[in-house]
Amino acid sequence: MSTSTQAFFGLLQRELRLTIRRRNDWLNPPLFFILVVSLFPLGIGPGPQTLALIAPGVIWVAALLATLLSLERLFRDDFDDGSLEQLLLSPHPLPLLVLAKLLAHWLVTGLPLVLISPLLGVLLHLPLTGILALPVSLLVGTPALTLIGAIGVALTVSLRRGGILLTLLVLPLYVPVLIFGTAAVAAAAQGLPNTGQLALLAALLVLTLPLAPLAIAAGLRVSSH
Amino acid sequence: MSQTAASTRRRKRFKLPLWMYKLASPAYFDRLVGRIIPWLLIPGLVLLGIGLVWGLAFAPADYQQGDSFRIIYVHVPTAALSMGIYMAMAITAGIGLIWRIRLAALVSRNCAPIGAACTFLALATGALWGKPMWGTWWVWDARLTSELILLFLYLGYMALHEAFEDPEIGSRAAAILALVGVINIPIIHYSVEWWHTLHQGATIFKLDKPSIAPSMLWPLLVMLLAFALLSAANVLMRTRNNVLERRLQPDDDE
Numbered sequence: 001m002s003t004s005t006q007a008f009f010g011l012l013q014r015e016l017r018l019t020i021r022r023r024n025d026w027l028n029p030p031l032f033f034i035l036v037v038s039l040f041p042l043g044i045g046p047g048p049q050t051l052a053l054i055a056p057g058v059i060w061v062a063a064l065l066a067t068l069l070s071l072e073r074l075f076r077d078d079f080d081d082g083s084l085e086q087l088l089l090s091p092h093p094l095p096l097l098v099l100a101k102l103l104a105h106w107l108v109t110g111l112p113l114v115l116i117s118p119l120l121g122v123l124l125h126l127p128l129t130g131i132l133a134l135p136v137s138l139l140v141g142t143p144a145l146t147l148i149g150a151i152g153v154a155l156t157v158s159l160r161r162g163g164i165l166l167t168l169l170v171l172p173l174y175v176p177v178l179i180f181g182t183a184a185v186a187a188a189a190q191g192l193p194n195t196g197q198l199a200l201l202a203a204l205l206v207l208t209l210p211l212a213p214l215a216i217a218a219g220l221r222v223s224s225h
Numbered sequence: 226m227s228q229t230a231a232s233t234r235r236r237k238r239f240k241l242p243l244w245m246y247k248l249a250s251p252a253y254f255d256r257l258v259g260r261i262i263p264w265l266l267i268p269g270l271v272l273l274g275i276g277l278v279w280g281l282a283f284a285p286a287d288y289q290q291g292d293s294f295r296i297i298y299v300h301v302p303t304a305a306l307s308m309g310i311y312m313a314m315a316i317t318a319g320i321g322l323i324w325r326i327r328l329a330a331l332v333s334r335n336c337a338p339i340g341a342a343c344t345f346l347a348l349a350t351g352a353l354w355g356k357p358m359w360g361t362w363w364v365w366d367a368r369l370t371s372e373l374i375l376l377f378l379y380l381g382y383m384a385l386h387e388a389f390e391d392p393e394i395g396s397r398a399a400a401i402l403a404l405v406g407v408i409n410i411p412i413i414h415y416s417v418e419w420w421h422t423l424h425q426g427a428t429i430f431k432l433d434k435p436s437i438a439p440s441m442l443w444p445l446l447v448m449l450l451a452f453a454l455l456s457a458a459n460v461l462m463r464t465r466n467n468v469l470e471r472r473l474q475p476d477d478d479e
Binding site: 204 | 374377378380381384385388391394397398401402404409412417
């Protein structure tokens, strides 16, 4: 095992342990996810047909916002206590280390969203085919959301009030993921094949997986200047 | 020794043409741009006058849309420039980021408000045109939606620039964002187009490629050129202003 691989898994382990010990970090995003989705029946009315129609979009938008909310603290603590600088100084490739951090973050905050989503599909009267498509689309889509969002986080980490700015930077870039994710669920709910939408979603993930860490690494170097 | 030679060779391969480095010197830039600006500004203003009079008074009225089609003479140039300026902004931002040329970063920064203004104008004139023609101010059409997202990208770029106290760091952070945006623009555009055909295939507006009569096309081309020249002049004038401001500051080390 090369030392870079060791560094990757070492960092992954550290991040997982740290995030699991901070209960707010992994408990809040799923809670937020459930709360936002359950607001919609209250605002729109309990008609099952209307709810089933808007369910894919509502659940996807809620997942997107939950991801964004959880990302805000991604590099914050490391930036404050100086461990980010240690990462930048390490001899291992920074994009690889960034990827370890993101993987840990997604496992703790993104995966729960994927697992909860069928329950929310039931709440919004989504047909069974749609309920089954929800976790699949989120499984492919949320890692891409984490990767893209982290670019914005890396650029704003040194700013004290980065929250709203982060939203402005990242939401336009989230549009393609949202479109294909919602379309995959909506097609499945109507009993249509959705492999095309899922393939496009996977293509976005495959594109962001190698490119986003490079941009994140560049952003971190600028931010910690 | 050999390592130094190798690194020099590597650096050489990434060198820009000499004139670009010359351009990066504030004094040279100031003199050159001072000479270029009149050549952009005066033809731009003259063409704007010709295009406006030609388009608004002499071009024939559309047989279906009557006189209200004439807003095309503002709408199309601003829409075309909104995307062109983003490209220029991203390219200069990339040059500024990679080769650390401050002037390129400045040009990029000054592109943003012009581009955002063009995007806003394209959206506003589109809405004004849409009301009498389509009966609504706004539709979630693919082109309109991607133009709106483009406006958000511009605003994000400008906001990120402003957020940093040190303009140097701000421009580098914003440059990364501009480059990410440039990869994303085609993806956003095609995904939005695809989404549109999925949701409302029945109401596609057949305005993609309007076959336009030459008598209407010529004033349009004149206006397009006028807007392009005036935008370039505006960007260069702003940049020259920034350079002068910076030279006036005594505590600045450059």
